[in-house]
Amino acid sequence: MTKRWVLSLTVCVIFALASTAALGQAVFGNIVGTSTDPQGAAVANVKVTVTSTTKDTSVSTTTNESGNYSVTHLIPDIYKVKFESAGFKAFEQGNVPVSADGTQRVDVQFQVGSASETLEVTGEPPQLQTDKSDIAIEFNSTYVSDLPTLNRNFTQFELMSPGTQKLGWSHASTENPQGGQQIQVNGQHFSGTNFQLDGTDNQDPILGIIVINPNLDSVTEAKVALQQYDAEMGKAVAGYVTSQTKSGSNDFHGSAFWFRRSDANQARDPFTQYAPNATTGRFLPSSRWQQFGGSIGGPIIKNKLFFFGDYQGTRQTAGNTIQATIPTALVQSTCSQTTGFCNLSEYLGQTGGGGDATVQK
Numbered sequence: 001m002t003k004r005w006v007l008s009l010t011v012c013v014i015f016a017l018a019s020t021a022a023l024g025q026a027v028f029g030n031i032v033g034t035s036t037d038p039q040g041a042a043v044a045n046v047k048v049t050v051t052s053t054t055k056d057t058s059v060s061t062t063t064n065e066s067g068n069y070s071v072t073h074l075i076p077d078i079y080k081v082k083f084e085s086a087g088f089k090a091f092e093q094g095n096v097p098v099s100a101d102g103t104q105r106v107d108v109q110f111q112v113g114s115a116s117e118t119l120e121v122t123g124e125p126p127q128l129q130t131d132k133s134d135i136a137i138e139f140n141s142t143y144v145s146d147l148p149t150l151n152r153n154f155t156q157f158e159l160m161s162p163g164t165q166k167l168g169w170s171h172a173s174t175e176n177p178q179g180g181q182q183i184q185v186n187g188q189h190f191s192g193t194n195f196q197l198d199g200t201d202n203q204d205p206i207l208g209i210i211v212i213n214p215n216l217d218s219v220t221e222a223k224v225a226l227q228q229y230d231a232e233m234g235k236a237v238a239g240y241v242t243s244q245t246k247s248g249s250n251d252f253h254g255s256a257f258w259f260r261r262s263d264a265n266q267a268r269d270p271f272t273q274y275a276p277n278a279t280t281g282r283f284l285p286s287s288r289w290q291q292f293g294g295s296i297g298g299p300i301i302k303n304k305l306f307f308f309g310d311y312q313g314t315r316q317t318a319g320n321t322i323q324a325t326i327p328t329a330l331v332q333s334t335c336s337q338t339t340g341f342c343n344l345s346e347y348l349g350q351t352g353g354g355g356d357a358t359v360q361k
Contacts, residue, residue: 001285011082012266016227027100027101027198028072028073028074028075028076028100029074029075029076029099029100029103029200030073030074030079030098030104030105030301031050031070031071031074031079031098031103032069032071032079032102032103033068033081033105033106033107033108034063034066034067034068034069034107034108034110035048035063035067035069035083035085035108035109036107037110038069038109040109042063042065042066042067043063043085043088044062044063044064044065044066044067045062045085046062046063046083046084046085046108047060047062047085048061048062048071048081048083050080051079051080051081051082052075052077052078052079053077053078053079054077054078054250054251054338055077055249055250055251056302057121057303059074059248061209070246075098075247076099076220076221077098077183078095078096079096079097080093080094080095081093081106082210083108083110084115087112087115088113088121089092089110089111089115089117089119089340090115090116091108091110091118091119091120091123092118093106093120093121094120097140099140099221099223100199100223100224100244101223101244102138102223112158122294123243125234126332129290135226135227135228136223137223137226138221138223138224139157139223139224141220141246143278144216144219144221145216147160148238149216151179151291152215152259152291152312153181153213154210154213154214154216154342155181155183156179157222157224157241158181158183158224158239159181159240160224161185161226163185163186163338164183164186164297165182165184165228165306165353166181166182166183167182167184169182171180171207171209175207176209178210178213178313180209180211181212182209183244185226185238185239186226186238188238189238189354190207190238191207192236192237192239192328192335192356193236193238193240194239194240194241195210195211195240195242196242196243197212197214197238197242197243198244198245199242199244203235210241214243215312216292217255217295218245218295219245219246220244220245220247221243222242222244223241223243224239224240224241226331227239242348245308245311246295246298246308247298247308248296248297248299248306248307249297249298249306250303250306251299252297252298252299252308253296254295254296255294256293256294257291258290258291258292259289259290259291260288261289262288262289263284263286263287263288263319268283268284277296285318285319286319287317287318288315288317289315289316289340291312292312293313295310295311295314296308296309330345331344332344
């Protein structure tokens with residue numbers, strides 16, 4: 001029995017790793033480029049080392065006979081790229097941002113000198129996208145956390161893209177417990193927008209809405225693609241929204257938040273709420289909305305194994321004041337189950353009328 005459980009666990013791990021590798025561009029990013037000498041000729045067999053600045057993990061490759069290289073399947077992060085070749089000074093480009101489903105180009109033109117010398121560039125490389133043709137808008141963690149978003153609803157970011165429009169209705173809360181918005185992209189039906197979370201399908205197959213609205217403190221980047229996205233996103237006919245959650249780093253990082261709204265800081269309608277309610281004594285119905293949570297991440301084994309976790313909770317109490325008419329004793333005593341008539345003379349008297357009145361139920 002123990003061997004069977006071990007075998008089953010091994011098979012699950014293999015399938016998980018295989019599926020992760022197959023997801024490709026939607027989860028990972030790439031760094032590509034070309035190496036040349038001072039005269040512009042291609043330099044082959046250059047050692048290229050790409051290192052994460054937050055995790056200190058690295059991957060290496062070499063340039064081909066045309067001087068080209070590519071490093072794929074990079075987790076979204078900030079990297080530095082180092083080039084080393086005999087007879088030339090080493091070259092290091094820092095602050096290279098890599099995003100999911102994105103390709104960053106880092107080229108190098110060597111200078112003659114000792115390989116022990118290093119020419120270091122700390123400025124970011126040009127952000128012009130030259131290796132992909134999709135029309136998309138990307139949001140990094142700073143945008144996601146700092147932009148004012150009512151109720152911290154992740155799907156609201158889709159409305160910041162041109163050609164999007166929010167529908168005036170929504171699914172019932174029982175069908176849409178996380179409050180995903182129905183948004184049209186370029187006039188297409190909202191269900192034509194594909195949602196992905198860390199490379200996995202995040203769209204309800206029946207309702208066409210997002211399944212998991214991620215905690216904004218957990219999102220490291222988001223991308224809204226509107227046109228000319230890759231064929232692997234073929235499920236989408238309108239657009240696709242992909243988001244990546246954070247991972248730990250060599251340093252401990254965390255956040256905490258608490259948002260609160262109540263009737264104490266709400267404005268009153270000067271025409272209908274100018275005086276306290278006769279029954280409750282309140283100007284406004286009692287209401288309260290609170291949202292709280294946080295995140296934490298860090299190393300388990302530095303440079304090798306990391307963790308990250310987050311939590312978000314919402315508590316809401318909504319009050320409402322209404323006026324209702326309660327049947328008087330006369331109405332209750334005169335209503336006949338047989339004839340279906342009731343005496344409403346008391347109500348007519350309250351409204352300025354007079355005399356007896358009977359109505360059929």
